Amino acid sequence: xxxxxxxxxxxxxxxxxxxxxxxxxxxxxxxxxxxxxxxxxxxxxxxxxxxxxxxxxxxxxxxxxxxxxxxxxxxxxxxxxxxxxxxxxxxxxxxxxxxxxxxxxxxxxxxxxxxxxxxxxxxxxxxxxxxxxxxxxxxxxxxxxxxxxxxxxxxxxxxxxxxxxxxxxxxxxxxxxxxxxxxxxxxxxxxxxxxxxxxxxxxxxxxxxxxxxxxxxxxxxxxxxxxxxxxxxxxxxxxxxxxxxxxxxxxxxxxxxxxxxxxxxxxxxxxxxxxxxxxxxxxxxxxxxxxxxxxxxxxxxxxxxxxxxxxxxxxxxxxxxxxxxxxxxxxxxxxxxxxxxxxxxxxxxxxxxxxxxxxxxxxxxxxxxxxxxxxxxxxxxxxxxxxxxxxxxxxxxxxxxxxxxxxxxxxxxxx
Numbered sequence: 001x002x003x004x005x006x007x008x009x010x011x012x013x014x015x016x017x018x019x020x021x022x023x024x025x026x027x028x029x030x031x032x033x034x035x036x037x038x039x040x041x042x043x044x045x046x047x048x049x050x051x052x053x054x055x056x057x058x059x060x061x062x063x064x065x066x067x068x069x070x071x072x073x074x075x076x077x078x079x080x081x082x083x084x085x086x087x088x089x090x091x092x093x094x095x096x097x098x099x100x101x102x103x104x105x106x107x108x109x110x111x112x113x114x115x116x117x118x119x120x121x122x123x124x125x126x127x128x129x130x131x132x133x134x135x136x137x138x139x140x141x142x143x144x145x146x147x148x149x150x151x152x153x154x155x156x157x158x159x160x161x162x163x164x165x166x167x168x169x170x171x172x173x174x175x176x177x178x179x180x181x182x183x184x185x186x187x188x189x190x191x192x193x194x195x196x197x198x199x200x201x202x203x204x205x206x207x208x209x210x211x212x213x214x215x216x217x218x219x220x221x222x223x224x225x226x227x228x229x230x231x232x233x234x235x236x237x238x239x240x241x242x243x244x245x246x247x248x249x250x251x252x253x254x255x256x257x258x259x260x261x262x263x264x265x266x267x268x269x270x271x272x273x274x275x276x277x278x279x280x281x282x283x284x285x286x287x288x289x290x291x292x293x294x295x296x297x298x299x300x301x302x303x304x305x306x307x308x309x310x311x312x313x314x315x316x317x318x319x320x321x322x323x324x325x326x327x328x329x330x331x332x333x334x335x336x337x338x339x340x341x342x343x344x345x346x347x348x349x350x351x352x353x354x355x356x357x358x359x360x361x362x363x364x365x366x367x368x369x370x371x372x373x374x375x376x377x378x379x380x381x382x383x384x385x386x387x388x389x390x391x392x393x394x395x396x397x398x399x400x401x402x403x404x405x406x407x408x409x410x411x412x413x414x415x
Contacts, residue, residue: 044146047184099123148183277322279397317397
């Protein structure tokens, strides 16, 4: 059996990561222990523990589990599983891996069995279920969002595996393995197994062994991998500071060191909104395009795209007004009660119900397009008590045009 299967956790206490779901005292953990969880969709990236969590739930429920891949499972097989479940005395859990591959017809075939309790569904998917699954199925399931494993989580899992293999691992190798696994425990364990074969007959795995196993060039950082964080920090600050050459220098260092290109691309996407925003709206599009290219094309070709995105973002006008705007809005909601939605802005059905009770309101919604694209009316409740304005554009780049437009409408209270 693969190492990942051999060391699969047998209890929730052995499960690493996802504390918001299985942590002691969490609502989901309590629901599982009370046999009250019901059908669920586990949504998260590869290697974050979806399959293991499904089996642990089945074990806690003392249920019979049928594990199928949605790629190969059809309606006829679902009916056979349901038929057997009706004859079984204990609960039957159908664990469907990659459930997003199910067609609408296949999903509909599950509904009746879930509804009458014949089958409890645990679906696993790497894609957003609100887009890939039909509403009737979603309404019968609870969505649990699993996060990528942190480096410290990967290290815990690898240490447990090392005890099984009766091997040691240097700190350099351990941190390198955790970082290159990029939150995927399965990748880490597969690489560990291959590293052990490369290291044989030695009983200690070194960073060079990990580098060969994961087929990446090894450019050493320091023992605690501090330089990994220092370089990405310097990279982001150089882009923010519009020093194109310095940004390219740090980008090259990360590429040469075998840094995960998706990690670099993600940081550029965040920077595009946090430090550039509407001063150059194209920055976000270019950063996101770079991210998609990295995922679809891969290295070494994607290094050109990363360089292009880095140059564009570093050479763009900077503004953190978007970052500050949402920060102010969230702080308001933390400190003050949210005001009610003004009656004239509410959903049509909601207004119809309330009109029957309270009568027709004095204020009607004014459709801006009937007035040339803008008309003065209130979009927040009177005496809302909020600390406006949230968004304060700066007179730079495209944001200068936004500022001129908003200034032409008057202050926020008058719009």
